[in-house]
Amino acid sequence: MxxxxxxxxxxxxxxxAALVAILLPCAAAADSITLTWTAPGDDGNAxxxxxxxxxxxxxxxxxxxxxxxxxxxxxxxxLPAPQAAGARESYTVTGLTTGGIYYFAIRTMDEVPNISGFxxxxxxxxxxxxxxxxxxxxxxxxxxxxxxxxWQEPTSGVGDGYHVYRRIGSVGADALVHTASAGQTSWADxxxxxxxAYEYRLATYQGPLESAPAVVSITVPGGSVSTASADIHGFPxxxxxxxxxxxxxxTKDGGPGHVRLVIFDLNGRKICKLIDGEVPASEQTVEWxxxxxxxNPIAPGxxxxxxxxxxxxxxTRLAIVP
Numbered sequence: 001m002x003x004x005x006x007x008x009x010x011x012x013x014x015x016x017a018a019l020v021a022i023l024l025p026c027a028a029a030a031d032s033i034t035l036t037w038t039a040p041g042d043d044g045n046a047x048x049x050x051x052x053x054x055x056x057x058x059x060x061x062x063x064x065x066x067x068x069x070x071x072x073x074x075x076x077x078x079l080p081a082p083q084a085a086g087a088r089e090s091y092t093v094t095g096l097t098t099g100g101i102y103y104f105a106i107r108t109m110d111e112v113p114n115i116s117g118f119x120x121x122x123x124x125x126x127x128x129x130x131x132x133x134x135x136x137x138x139x140x141x142x143x144x145x146x147x148x149x150x151w152q153e154p155t156s157g158v159g160d161g162y163h164v165y166r167r168i169g170s171v172g173a174d175a176l177v178h179t180a181s182a183g184q185t186s187w188a189d190x191x192x193x194x195x196x197a198y199e200y201r202l203a204t205y206q207g208p209l210e211s212a213p214a215v216v217s218i219t220v221p222g223g224s225v226s227t228a229s230a231d232i233h234g235f236p237x238x239x240x241x242x243x244x245x246x247x248x249x250x251t252k253d254g255g256p257g258h259v260r261l262v263i264f265d266l267n268g269r270k271i272c273k274l275i276d277g278e279v280p281a282s283e284q285t286v287e288w289x290x291x292x293x294x295x296n297p298i299a300p301g302x303x304x305x306x307x308x309x310x311x312x313x314x315x316t317r318l319a320i321v322p
Contacts, residue, residue, distance in 0.1 A: 033124045034092040035104060041085030042110050049082040050111045054091060056104045060208070066118050066173055070105065082108065098127040101208050120165075120174065120201065123210050132204045132211035133157030140200055140218040143233055144248060145283065146188040147218055150235040151202055158182045159206030164189075165213070167199050174201065186235050186244055188283065195222040231314050232261075232307040238319035243288045245274070247307055247314065250281020257281070257310035263288060263318075264304045271298060279309075290320055 035054070041047045055073035062069065076093050083089060096102060103123055108116040137152035149164065164178040164187060178187050192198065198220070201213035232247040251257040261275040272293050274286050288305075290298050300322045307314045 031096045031098055031126055032092050032094040033096060033102065033104075033126055034090055035106075035122060035124075036088060036090040037106065037119070039083045039085055039087040039089050040108055040116070046085060048084050049108045050113060051109045052079040052082060052089075052106055053109070054079055054093070054104065054106045056093060056102050058100060058102055060103055060123075061121055066105070066121075069103075069121075070107075070118065073103075073105070096126040099125065101125045118173075120213060122212075123208050125209055131157050132159050132206060132209060134211045135162065135202050135204060135214050137236065138200075138202050138214035138216050140198075140216045141233070142218060142220055143188070143246070144231060146190040147192050147198065147200075147220060148186065148188050148233065148235065148246065149200060149202070149216070150186045151214065152236060153183065153185050154204065157204060157211065159204045159209070159211075161205065163203050163205050163210060165201040165203075167201075169197050169199065186246075188246065190283070192220045194220050196220050232305060232316050234305060234316050234318045238321045239290070240321050241290055243290065243318055243320075245286045245288060245305060245307075245316075247284055247309070248282075248311060249279035249284040249309065251310040254281045259284075259307065259309045261286060261305065261307050264306065266302055266304070271303060 040049055042049050054076045055070060056076065057069065057073040059069070059072070076091070079091055093102075093104070101123065102125070103121050105121050106119045133154035133156060135151040135154060137150070139150050141148045141150070151162075159182070161182045162180040162184065163176055164180065165174040166177045166189065167174050177189060177191070180187055189198075189200075196219070197217065199215065199217045201215050203210040203213040205211070232245055234243050234245050237243070245261065247259075247261075249257065249259060256278050258277065259275050259279045261273070262270055263272040263274065265271055270293075272288065272291065274288055292298060298320060300320050303318045303320060305316050305318055
C-alpha cells in the first residue's frame with residue numbers, strides 16, 4: 001500500500017474492507033461473547049496486517065458518531081496477531097453482565113501503524129442463545145429513479161425483520177436507511193445520487209440484536225435517476241410462491257394514467273390480469289402470488305409479464321421454480 005513519492009504507507013482502511021461486513025457472533029455464554037471475523041490483508045487481500053483493536057460499549061452509536069463512540073468504548077486489550085488474509089479469526093470477550101446488551105467494533109493496523117476504518121457495529125446480548133440468520137441472495141440493481149435491493153428470506157432466524165444500512169463508497173459511515181418487516185424481500189432506495197458508489201448492508205434483527213450483514217456494492221450511473229420509463233422489473237427472479245413487479249406509473253407530464261399488467265405463459269395464454277385501471281404518477285409495486293385468475297397455483301416454468309402504460313410497453317420474463 002505504498003504511496004508513490006511519500007516514503008510511507010497510505011491508510012489501510014480500504015485494505016480491510018472485507019472486515020467491516022463480517023464481525024459475527026460465534027456463541028454467547030453467561031458473561032462472555034465470542035466474536036468471529038475474516039482476517040483482512042495488509043494491502044487489499046494480500047499480505048498480513050500487524051494488529052487488531054477490539055472495543056465495546058453498552059451504549060449504541062449516537063447519530064452515527066462512530067469516532068466519538070470509539071473514543072469512549074472499552075478496549076479488550078491486546079488481541080493475538082492477525083493471521084494471513086482470509087483466515088477465520090475469533091476472540092472471546094469476558095467479564096460481561098449476563099443479559100446485558102453490548103456493541104462491538106474492530107479496527108486493523110499495519111506496521112506503520114496506519115489504522116483502518118471501523119467495522120460494522122455488532123450488537124450482542126450476553127447469556128442469550130438467539131440465532132439470527134444472514135439473508136442470502138442480496139443484490140442491488142440500478143433502475144429508473146432508484147437502486148432496487150432484493151434478497152431471499154431465510155427459512156429461520158429472521159427475528160423482527162431486516163435493517164438496511166448504506167454507506168458512500170466502501171469505508172464511509174453506515175447509516176440505517178430502511179427497516180423492513182419479516183416477509184419483505186425487496187426495497188427501493190430512491191434517495192441515491194447519480195454517479196455515486198454505494199455499499200449496502202442487510203441484517204436480520206430482533207430488538208437491538210442483529211445478524212452479520214450481507215453486503216452488496218453498486219455505482220449509480222451518471223445522469224438523472226428520475227427519468228420516467230415503461231420498464232418493469234420482477235423480483236426475485238427466479239421465484240417461488242411470490243413475485244413483486246415494480247414499474248413507474250402515470251404519464252410523462254406527471255399525471256395519472258391507465259395501466260394494464262397481464263401475465264401470460266409461453267404459449268400466449270393469459271394466466272392472470274394484475275392491473276387494468278388508473279394509477280398515479282409514482283413508483284408502483286404489485287405482488288403476484290404465482291396463481292391464475294381462478295386462484296389456482298401455476299406450474300413451474302417461464303412466464304411473461306406485459307405492461308402497457310402511457311409511458312409505453314414493457315415486457316419481462318419470470319422464471320417460476322418448484
